[in-house]
Amino acid sequence: MTSGDPDPTTETLMEELLRSTGLLRRRLRAEANPDELTWSQLAIVERLFRQGAATTADLARAEGVKPQSMGATLAGLERDGLVARTAHPTDGRQFLYALTEAGIAARAQHQLLKRAWLASALARLDEHEKESLRTALHVIRRLSET
Amino acid sequence: MTSGDPDPTTETLMEELLRSTGLLRRRLRAEANPDELTWSQLAIVERLFRQGAATTADLARAEGVKPQSMGATLAGLERDGLVARTAHPTDGRQFLYALTEAGIAARAQHQLLKRAWLASALARLDEHEKESLRTALHVIRRLSET
DNA sequence: TATTGTTATACTCTATAACTATA
């Protein structure tokens, strides 16, 4: 077999990428205060802020998760009073989720304080390092969409 | 306030990085067969293969998780017969975990088949793209260690 | 006293399956 193990360094690369992003993810969670939004919640809040109301299915597609999973996340945000739903104007099956005043306030607060150490860590990256993250971002996205 | 919101594009960058790696992670898990090792398990199996026996605390430190969390992952591998423990020669509190024959076989199998679509996706990256992933890897690692 | 490991408990994120209501 000439290409059964196509490129060992590429495999290692992927394992290392998952390992390091997992570490970053754990680190970010450990630094968060208990009352802060999780990253999943923040992603939805940001999306609703930018594009206005959306349905469960819309958000699920946009974030790449199953509708049931998105429903669970939205239920948490709704319970905390950060989003509210209204009936869809034409389709009785659907609901439109939108940020409440509290949701808008929570977003603004997170925009200001974010994760303290993350802000300081990012500040220490030079432009070249940021650029490499941006480039890698596109590659990772392409991988996910394959 | 002149620097309360230091660099919006940098914040976005981090959010996008977490979003895209989260997507990749979900994609990888969705593609895995039920009997395959998870990435967490595979990381431990690889590590034990490369460096031989290790204790719970060693592995926890190396992977950046709490000892209790590592204990849970090791318990799963032990239940499946892929790792086995022996008493530490000098410290009665510790155990040394090592791969069993089945563990070595499982690793070899994963080295061969890996995730099918991952292999094909990686094969389509050109050298420049791989290089950008490698560079980003170091940046992410630095961020995690800050 | 400090460290290693275990047990108990809980939370986040995500999934599948089965269901109801509506289109």
Next chain:
DNA sequence: TATAGTTATAGAGTATAACAATA
């Protein structure tokens, strides 16, 4: 029939807290 959403259940991955055994 197909789609939107809900409910129930499960599993991976992780954490904190409290404990026992050993150093």
